[in-house]
Amino acid sequence: MAPVTMLEAIRQAMFEEMDRDPAVVAIGEDIGVYGGAFKVTEGLLERFGNERVIETPISETAIVGAACGMSYLGLRPIVEMQFIDFIACCFNQVTNFVAKGHYLWGAPAPMVIRGPSGGGVHGGPFHSANPEMYFAHTPGLKIVYPSTPYDAKGLLKSAVRDNNPVLFFEHKFLYRRVKEELPTDEYTVPLGKAVTRREGRDLTILSYAAMMQTSLDAAAELEKEGIEAEVIDLRTLMPLDKEAILASVKKTNKLLIVHEDTRTGGIAGEIASLVCENAFEDLDGPIARVTSLDTPVPYAPTLEEYFLPNAAKVAAAARELARY
């Protein structure tokens, strides 16, 4: 098997799930004839027909509203946001209906809202967002943000099968940049489980999505200096794998959290609290974080570079923490 991109891995997951279960449908802008803005849904229309691959007008509220209704009636829609930035347009549908239905009326909404997110590709303020934390704050939603093709495929399949609404973030920087061979046999990756990408004893670096590679690059750099960083991929932000986080903190006693999302209100703050509440007496240094700056994602490449975390920034923070 040739290595596949994350984009292809996501496409495979959709194909397989729609093949497996006739209740699974795809809905979104330009996902049929055009095959999606990033070609994730290419070939779906030909294969499954326009009853299951539904093209919509440009109205995110209408798309999510329709999908929500479908899910109440037994379908399992996969909604595509052309860019995840526009999920803000259907914020009310997602947070007030999709997220609360099960709690209010015993009506779960088994649906997935997926879309390209993240910066680093000079997409500017409207096409680079990491809006995961608006939704992490909303009880009732699950949030997935993979970093590899293998995980993307396995997690999307689990998300489709989950009876809760799942927001599935696809980092567009990774779409075509990471490739790996996937198993020929069917597999899934469970939601809510982090994975250790690298073992280490001196400190733990927690991250997800595009910042995983950044964190691993930093760890490789640190290794040359004799600092052994343990690197953990959260994969799912909600539910958060608290066990894995606390276990690693109890092992290394130092924690650095890296995310591409902006600093204030990012998941790092939440994790820091979690660790203070549950493992304060295991800390041998302050919890550190490397994040984007608290500004919109800049358009100018130089400014975007300054805005985003990179391996040097992560290594510098880790070095300081290791020395503490």
Place this chain on the structure above:
Amino acid sequence: MAVDVVMPQMGESIFEGTITKWLKKAGDKIERDEPLFEISTDKVDAEIPSPSAGVLKEIKIAEGQTVPVQTVVAVIEADGAGARSAAPSAQAPASAVAKAEALEGGPAPAGVEAPPPDDEKAAPGPVPTKSDPQGQRGAQKTAAAAPAPPRAPDAKTASSAPPAKSAAADAGSREKVRSSPLVRRLAKEHEVDLTQVPGTGAGGRVSKKDILGAIEGGGARTEAPSTAAPAAPWTAQPSVGTPAARATIESAVPREKIYFGKYDVQPMSVMRQKIAEHMVLSKRVSPHVYSVDEVDMTPIASLRAKSKAKFEESAGTKLTFMPFFVRAAVEGLRAFPTVNASVDGTNVVLHKECNIGIAVALDWGLIVPVIKNAEEKNFLGIARSMNDLAERARSKKLKPEEVAESTFSITNPGVFGGLFGLPVINQPNVAILGLGAIEKRPVVIDDAIAIRSMVYLTLSYDHRVVDGAIAHQFMAKIKHTLENWTESIL
């Protein structure tokens, strides 16, 4: 106006000092800056001048006692307005005394109410300064968490108090130890006294590594180590003057086998303890390899004989052989930088400066003042700094920074007639040069026997970083420089 005299902070890492001698007694009149007492710290012995003119009203700490820096050791009744307030002690008011006593294990008599630790004033950490916000924060935090230290009533009772641990001692000591939540939990679980664990983290913080080392070593328990306590791993921290560190100087045999027949027992001076620790540490840490070279000093001996009077007259300093060796060593170090290095874990730190430590024998021990930036000095410059440092070493006038940061050391057993010696490396250097006695010896030159002034030079080097090839080339460079001396000495 009464002026407090405090134990001064003699260098960054020093946190206590021993009063070795009072030069005045209570009731004596004293001038400002007149020597008042002598102290001995981890780094130096020094005379401490009086902060004020007046009459020495009270000596609070007796000779031989070791107290934390900033502890009030005496009070001077200053005469008139000209007295400057004793600068550092202004920030260390009465509660610092209480703390010092707490550390000494001073009793906390009933009936004296413990004042609530309301703010910074109640908990003057030893060195929280503006440039050190971490420390300040730490001090505040621990103060809030710690129970209020009972205030000992008066300093007089402290010095003669029996060494008993009290809650006050714990509260007081926690203020000065920088650690982390993990370290504090481990200390509690394993009953380790954190004041006894030297910190190697940022700003001297006791880190996870430090406390695990202490726990593994099984020492530094709150139950105070006895003098017979076995060596604990943190003897690997040479310049920490804690009682525990001192207690870790090992005896090779059980105590009962040491005391027999008639004997005197002399307590080791602070300096002697430091030397002992340092030597054990060096031998434990560095695999020593030795090499010996023979150098023909005849040209230098005759140059010296010829120029001595003129040199001393024009330069105003003695002309010994030592500066020749220092200059030659610098040449060697510049050619072979691996010898001018330190080891930090798996990193070799190659120093850009040649700071040459010179071992100076004293009647009461040994000290190694450092000629800084010897690579920038000419012969005369080296001779001057060397003679100046040696002189001030003997008169106890060295500053702490003058015995720190050496990159290579030289010792001279030959001065007492030794043919050659195999010295112990002065950490954190990786090599030390030993000079034998310069003697006239018959040597073979071109199949003829000649009388030449010869010397044996030895190099002890750390085989972790310096290999034989480098060491011998380094020595060859020194030998060549000495035997073919060209530099003008004036």
